[in-house]
Amino acid sequence: MIECPTCKNREFVGTLFCSECGTRLVMATQVPTMGISRDKLSEEAKATRPTMSGTPDLSTGALLGLKVVTSGELLSLVGRDNYTLGRSIEGQAVIPDVDLDKYEAYDAGISRMHAELRIAEDGVYVVDLESSNGTLVNGKRLAAQEPEPINHGDILQLGRLRLQIIAQARG
Amino acid sequence: MPPEKDYYTLLGVPRNATPEQLRRAYREAAQRLHPDKNVALGETELFLEIGQAYETLIDPASRETYDAQLSEFEAELSAESPFHVNVLHSRSALLRIDEPQVHYTLLEIRPAQDLPEIRPAVNLGIVIDRSTSMRGARMDQVRSAVLAILRDLQPTDSASVVAFDDRAEVIVSHDQARDVSTARARLSLLQAGGGTEIAQGLTLGLDELHRSYVKEGVNHLVLLTDGRTYGDEELCLELADQASNAGISINGVGIGSEWSDRLLDDLAARTGGNVIFLNTPKAVTDLLNRIYDDLAQIVAAQMRVDGGFSQYVDLRTAFRLVPEPMPLGDSLPMSLGNLPKDGFIRLLLELVIHPLLGLEEVTIANLNVSGTLLGKAAGDRQLPVPIKMDLTDDLDGKPPPEPISQALNLLSLYKLQEKARHEAELGQVAQAARRLESLATQLLAAGEKDLAKAALNEAVQLTHARRLSMEGEKTLKYGTRALLLSPPSEL
Numbered sequence: 001m002i003e004c005p006t007c008k009n010r011e012f013v014g015t016l017f018c019s020e021c022g023t024r025l026v027m028a029t030q031v032p033t034m035g036i037s038r039d040k041l042s043e044e045a046k047a048t049r050p051t052m053s054g055t056p057d058l059s060t061g062a063l064l065g066l067k068v069v070t071s072g073e074l075l076s077l078v079g080r081d082n083y084t085l086g087r088s089i090e091g092q093a094v095i096p097d098v099d100l101d102k103y104e105a106y107d108a109g110i111s112r113m114h115a116e117l118r119i120a121e122d123g124v125y126v127v128d129l130e131s132s133n134g135t136l137v138n139g140k141r142l143a144a145q146e147p148e149p150i151n152h153g154d155i156l157q158l159g160r161l162r163l164q165i166i167a168q169a170r171g
Numbered sequence: 172m173p174p175e176k177d178y179y180t181l182l183g184v185p186r187n188a189t190p191e192q193l194r195r196a197y198r199e200a201a202q203r204l205h206p207d208k209n210v211a212l213g214e215t216e217l218f219l220e221i222g223q224a225y226e227t228l229i230d231p232a233s234r235e236t237y238d239a240q241l242s243e244f245e246a247e248l249s250a251e252s253p254f255h256v257n258v259l260h261s262r263s264a265l266l267r268i269d270e271p272q273v274h275y276t277l278l279e280i281r282p283a284q285d286l287p288e289i290r291p292a293v294n295l296g297i298v299i300d301r302s303t304s305m306r307g308a309r310m311d312q313v314r315s316a317v318l319a320i321l322r323d324l325q326p327t328d329s330a331s332v333v334a335f336d337d338r339a340e341v342i343v344s345h346d347q348a349r350d351v352s353t354a355r356a357r358l359s360l361l362q363a364g365g366g367t368e369i370a371q372g373l374t375l376g377l378d379e380l381h382r383s384y385v386k387e388g389v390n391h392l393v394l395l396t397d398g399r400t401y402g403d404e405e406l407c408l409e410l411a412d413q414a415s416n417a418g419i420s421i422n423g424v425g426i427g428s429e430w431s432d433r434l435l436d437d438l439a440a441r442t443g444g445n446v447i448f449l450n451t452p453k454a455v456t457d458l459l460n461r462i463y464d465d466l467a468q469i470v471a472a473q474m475r476v477d478g479g480f481s482q483y484v485d486l487r488t489a490f491r492l493v494p495e496p497m498p499l500g501d502s503l504p505m506s507l508g509n510l511p512k513d514g515f516i517r518l519l520l521e522l523v524i525h526p527l528l529g530l531e532e533v534t535i536a537n538l539n540v541s542g543t544l545l546g547k548a549a550g551d552r553q554l555p556v557p558i559k560m561d562l563t564d565d566l567d568g569k570p571p572p573e574p575i576s577q578a579l580n581l582l583s584l585y586k587l588q589e590k591a592r593h594e595a596e597l598g599q600v601a602q603a604a605r606r607l608e609s610l611a612t613q614l615l616a617a618g619e620k621d622l623a624k625a626a627l628n629e630a631v632q633l634t635h636a637r638r639l640s641m642e643g644e645k646t647l648k649y650g651t652r653a654l655l656l657s658p659p660s661e662l
Contacts, residue, residue, distance in 0.1 A: 017582075
């Protein structure tokens with residue numbers, strides 16, 4: 001099943017418009033919601049893995065992007081080798097590189113410094129920065145401070161916020 | 172003897188299926204459809220049919236006989252078919268997953284390029300509601316519209332006019348229609364008064380059409396009404412089925428807001444016709460002229476789709492998009508109406524596909540498009556349309572083709588309207604009002620200001636009167652349906 005991002009109505013995979021509210025479901029089609037069992041999630045990441053050629057939406061020069069699963073919005077990551085993910089509050093001294101505040105980060109249980117993405121020679125890694133509610137890759141919970149390799153199409157979950165990794169082929 | 176069913180499609184296996192594949196398909200059907208389980212209506216019959224298919228194909232000798240019959244039958248059908256069908260899918264492949272999935276298929280039916288130029292003879296029957304409510308401007312407009320048609324009647328064509336209230340009367344018979352002054356005099360006798368019994372009018376109107384029936388031409392009935400018929404709905408639908416079987420299509424024209432749109436829709440759909448809503452009688456002249464002109468452009472009448480779906484597939488809904496948008500229900504066969512010379516018929520199928528595991532490809536349907544070719548080469552023709560899909564573990568992420576997403580987008584508005592109306596009738600007023608508001612937002616986004624306003628008005632009306640207005644119901648229904656008339660994108 002897939003879930004309508006607007007009204008949470010459930011439809012069969014492949015449905016193009018929500019029968020309850022008429023919302024176009026193309027984005028939701030990419031993310032079947034089948035409970036939170038680990039097998040299902042890694043299957044989901046596999047089944048929804050976008051092709052490399054199908055990622056033209058990243059900004060020029062960006063090698064890596066994060067797609068917000070519920071809204072389909074794409075965040076391009078440009079110009080660094082590592083990015084901290086988290087949420088900012090007013091007066092905070094250290095602001096994360098990727099501020100998820102506008103995706104209702106607080107309600108989703110995202111810590112101020114939640115996780116870090118590292119671009120290394122041999123691939124991209126995610127590290128949980130001892131967040132309160134944890135970091136999951138394709139449904140697998142990461143141990144704090146231990147880098148975990150991630151790939152194009154993987155589902156990265158911070159608290160309850162789900163992001164899909166979009167990678168651009170180098171060159 | 173032609174085989175009754177395509178057993179391969181029914182089982183959902185390729186033509187060269189191995190015994191192992193046959194056994195697997197049969198096992199899956201058994202698990203889903205076995206009568207020991209609680210199954211939906213008709214599923215036991217389906218299961219028995221699948222059993223028959225399996226028995227036939229698993230035995231090498233009977234399979235050989237069956238294959239020979241099937242290929243002979245299909246070769247006969249596709250040879251020189253005057254029809255051409257394009258098939259478009261929402262996705263290039265089905266997902267190999269352990270849950271049901273939705274798949275959309277668009278069929279476009281065109282006449283073959285090399286068909287001879289013809290102008291078919293048109294046999295037109297006009298059936299007019301003359302109940303009391305038609306009195307005044309409505310009747311005047313209808314009278315002059317009909318007279319205009321009779322005046323311009325081509326020598327090859329014929330027409331007749333029947334009027335009804337609680338009984339029916341031939342106003343202008345097909346012999347009198349040739350003589351304009353007689354027709355004019357007879358039409359001036361047409362006065363409004365009495366009730367509305369549509370079945371009376373249909374019966375006599377169809378009788379008149381049969382008197383001047385043209386075998387190689389178009390036989391068509393236009394029903395003009397502004398009222399609701401009581402108690403004879405069943406009979407009306409029976410008459411529509413009879414008309415359809417006799418090769419007569421029916422157009423419904425509803426004037427004002429009091430007529431029964433559901434009955435007219437059902438009646439017209441059974442014959443492949445359509446329904447037009449006129450909120451003012453002024454447009455009736457243009458409308459009749461257009462119907463008459465369109466009828467002269469037809470190459471084949473009584474287009475139909477039958478055949479069968481694989482056991483893995485349920486047809487959820489079917490909708491004709493072109494030439495006239497019309498819901499077609501959820502079962503085969505479907506009447507599609509007339510095929511225009513320079514145009515096409517497009518229909519969109521919404522299919523639910525049950526879990527498909529361990530298969531490489533599947534024939535989801537083996538449809539059969541048929542119709543009656545008009546003119547010299549007149550006769551019934553067919554074209555088999557097998558629909559095969561590959562299976563994959565990975566989506567390619569490609570968006571659905573534009574004609575499909577465009578049509579579904581507009582259809583989703585139509586369906587929202589249907590849902591809101593259904594809820595309003597169940598008394599779920601708040602829910603229906605919310606839905607209408609969301610419909611209004613989407614209509615506004617689509618640039619349909621008037622319809623959006625109508626939807627908002629109905630939302631307000633609902634909260635006050637706890638029901639929709641009859642006019643609003645029809646404005647929204649036929650308004651959202653007419654959105655599909657916007658020029659369709661090329662396949």
